[in-house]
Amino acid sequence: MTQAGQAEPPKLSVWTKFVYGLGSASEMVTLAAIGGYAMFFYNQVVGLPATLAGLAITVSLVLDGMAEPIVGSLSDRTRSRWGRRHPFMFVGVIPVAICVIAIFNPPKDLPHLWLFFWFASFVVTLRIFMAVCHVPHMALGGELAHGYTERSQVMAWNNLLGMIGRASTSFIALSLFFHATEEYPRGLLNPHAYTPFALAVAAAGLLILMISAWFTRDRIPYLPKPPQDLPPFSPFEFFRDMKGAFSNINYVWLLVGFFFLSLMLGMREGLNLYINTFFWGFTSEQIRWFVIGTLSGxxxxxxxxxxVHARFDKKIAVLVAGAFLAVTPAVPLVLQLAGLMPAPDDPSLLPLVIAFAGVSAAAGSVMNISVMSQLADIADENELRYGYRQEGVLYSTRSFFAKLDTAIGHLFAGIALDLVAFPEKATPGQVPEETLRSLAIVDGPLAAVPGLIALLFYARYRITRASYEATRARLLEARAARGGRLAAAAAD
Structure with missing residues (x-):
């Protein structure tokens, strides 16, 4: 038996893990388009100042982050014949697709202020509807599996397919949409390529999430349900849920660590195309081959x-992977500044930089899978304490911290571009050397600092395999007792 008398679920199949992970691919396709190309498009193609472009993304991430815990709490308390998560997964996909198209098709010749409002309005709307879709999807992953390592397997599929979605988006974009033309040797600067790119992203994100939601419906009867005596969602219950989540000290340490980690990731994401296009001097055709290192990782x-989780506690994996994630991307930049990398026209430069990207991707993959699996373990602790599961709140509040700090990172990236006097609509090969040097220092050593600070907080996480097993045993006893009480009440 499972939760309060539910039937024992059939074994979780590889197919179910796969189609669940496809939902993350849908999210990452959209995020790759917005996070990787929107700021570059508005600054270098349309001509919006970098600080304003960064501010639009910052506003969207902050408001999205505020919406996500509300969606998480609402889905935790939802009762329907489609379960707690699936109704939300079907609702928001069409608005997301519309917003993607609008973001990359602003009206022509708008003043900077109105262009900022257009960008900010649609990216905010997109982020909020993505929360409606993807917070319940992530919570679903925490509910599908129960074993210490099986949870890691589910999150491994989720991470792998999500990252394939992200990497494939970049590869396809740079191959089919932003390839060099006679008029635009640097395809990313071609304004005519962004409309078909947006249409393709919108269609792919919509279709993939629909497939994921549809083919995981068979698990709905076996997923946790809200207790019958759990009050419906309300502002009071929302704050009660948040209080319960933050009362778990292990969760607090993960959130604070993720706050600093996301600051680093946000800065690097905002500067990535600038570094590859202007610092390394790679063309769009060359940048697309980063997919090899990324997918390998x-x-x-x-x-x-x-x-690794079968042999060591998850915290060990987080600390080691986090150190590599912080340091590895800075290494080639520092070596280049020191004159220790191959010359720009050396054919070995591109494979070497791709190799560093692969190591970084592997570290990020291990870390993401580990933390997502840890959150499901924390949900066990909270169910034992409060009597119901809070995956929606736990995953969404973590996402709120990520979005808030990624927003700050994007803002810092925009500010950094203005501080180093990076020119709007710049031409590769004509940006001053000192500007590129300053940009590399920001994206390399300076960006690594918050990532290393994050490790100090991840190290304070205390759930081990032994404590997990003890919690699960007590949880099964509590569920059996609750089921007995419900049966007795029904008999009376």
């Missing part, structure tokens, strides 16, 4: 993480 994380 994701596959390493997919196969390695569950095996």
């Amino acid at each position: 994701f596959f390493v994380g997919f196969f390695l993480t569950p095996r």
Whole structure:
């Protein structure tokens, strides 16, 4: 038996893990388009100042982050014949697709202020509807599996397919949409390529999430349900849920660590195309081959993480992977500034930089899978304490911290571009050397600092395999007792 008398679920199949993970691919396709290309498009193609472009993304991430815990609490308390999560997964996909198209098709010749409002309005709307879709999807992953390492397997599929979605978006974009033309040798600067790119992203994100939601419906009867005596969602119950989540000290340490980690990731995401296009001097055709290193790293994380978790506590994986994630991207930049990398026209430069990107992707993959699996373990602790599961609140509040700090990171990236006097509509090869040097220092050593600070907080996480097993045993006893009480009440 499972929760309060539910039937024992059939074994979780590889197919179910796969189609669940597809939902993350849908999210990452959209995020890759917005996070990787929107700021570059508005600054370098349309001509919006970098600070304003960064501010639009910052506003969207903050408001999205505020919406996500509300969606999480609402889905935790939802009762329907489609379960707690699936109704939300079907609702928001069409508005998301519309917003993607609008973001990359602003009206022509708008003044900077109105262009900022257009960008900010649609990216805010997109982020909020993405919360409606993807917070319940992530919570669903925490509910599908129950074993210490099986949870890691589910999250490994989620991470792998999500990262394949992100990497494939970049590869396809740079191959099919932003390829060099006679008029635009640097395809990313071609304004005519962004409309078909947006249409493709919108269609892919919509279709993939629909497939994920549809083919995980068979698990709905076996998923946790809200207790009958659990009050419906309300502002009071929302704050009660938040209080319960933050009362778990292990959760607090994960959130604070993730806050600093996301600051680093947000800065690097905002500067990535600038570094590859202007610092390294890579063309769009060359940048697309980063998919090799990225996908290699994701596959390493997919196969390695569950095996590491079978031998070591998850915290060990988080600390080691986090150190590599913080330091590795800075290494090639520092070596280049020191004159220790191959010359720009050396054919070995691109494979070497891709190799560093692969190591970084592997570290990020291991870390993401580990933390997502840890959150499901924390949900066990909270169910034992409060009598119902809070995956929606736990995953969404973590996401709120990520969005808030990624927003700050994007803002810092925009400010950094203005501080180093990076020119709008710049031409590769004509940006001053000192500007590029300053940009590399920001994206390399300076960005690594918050990532290393994050490790100090991740180290304070205390759930081990032994404490997990003890919690699960007590949880099964509590569920059996609750089921007995419900049966007795029904008999009376």
